[in-house]
Amino acid sequence: MRIISNFLYSSLSLILIILNFAFYAYAIGNVDWVLLKENNDGKEWLDKGSIKPLPNGEISVLTKFFKNPTSSDEDGELSLYVMRINCDEKKFKDTSINGIPQFNSKWQTSNNDELIDIVIENSCSNFING
Secondary structure, eight states: OOOHHHHHHHHHHHHHHHHHHHHHHHHHHTOOEEEEEEOEEEEEEEEEEHHHHHHOEEOOOOOOEEEESSSSSSOOOEEEEEEEEEETTEEEEEEEEETTTTTTOBOOOOTTOOHHHHHHHHHHHHHHHH
């Protein structure tokens, strides 16, 4: 019985991983990246085609962040985020990071992070005007 249980668990895990990468690859093929801002921390892009309305006046967007290396012997880091944004309250939460769902993410403010601020401002502006 334990062998069957392990087999089913392994099969389900493999299917979830394959589906996760399939959705990730689909998203990469249909993007309209716009560089929003570059500063000492890195670069922030927004996929303008990904802005989607959600219930309660919220939106969902796909963003890309390149974190600048902190020393000369390391590479920068590129990350993809699916963000849920409440335009009225200027709050956000990451629902997916690099294709991995973030089920326990909490609403937060940008905490004066200019890259997050520009994502919220631009996404909400494009959604309202667009």
